[in-house]
Amino acid sequence: GAGVSQSPRYKVAKRGQDVALRCDPISGHVSLFWYQQALGQGPEFLTYFQNEAQLDKSGLPSDRFFAERPEGSVSTLKIQRTQQEDSAVYLCASSLVQGSVGTEAFFGQGTRLTVV
């Protein structure tokens, strides 16, 4: 497809379980962003990649959160020992332009994570 693809669309995890969320950006897009969106809130920045380099991870809420993009394309957001407060929609966005989330950025549909 032509858009940003995220999988799975829905994930239910038991508290303490590890999860991995996948993002397939638009082909050729150098920038990739992860956001966390709690119910009824705006997206909050988690981390940013330029190609394979993770340039900013200041938004990751704890060391249980880890993201990678080893070949500069697909990215995985991993959450270890999930907790209830991790329940949210995790959004991925990619951009052809370095570091931009304006006109040139496209968001995926998100992965809704529910921790029970």
Next chain:
Amino acid sequence: GESVGLHLPTLSVQEGDNSIINCAYSNSASDYFIWYKQESGKGPQFIIDIRSNMDKRQGQRVTVLLNKTVKHLSLQIAATQPGDSAVYFCAENISGGSYIPTFGRGTSLIVHP
């Protein structure tokens, strides 16, 4: 416990009316602003942007107004249609600084046929 975050500000309009969605931003250093539309079950979609050297910008059926004095943005949608029903977010950013925009809380627009 009560989930206060569930109660988004809501604007209800009739089809064909004009809609105005407001947003207050927080950082006086912000110089780039974006409006996004998010439909249920989808990611945010870019609508229109504006830089701080402008106070008005028009797109197709949408207009963004910027008042830097009071740090206020508005999104005007002309002849609102049922397909405009969504949550609208404004985001602020600082060019040349952090490229990561800060999103506001959002307003839910409901368009009645």
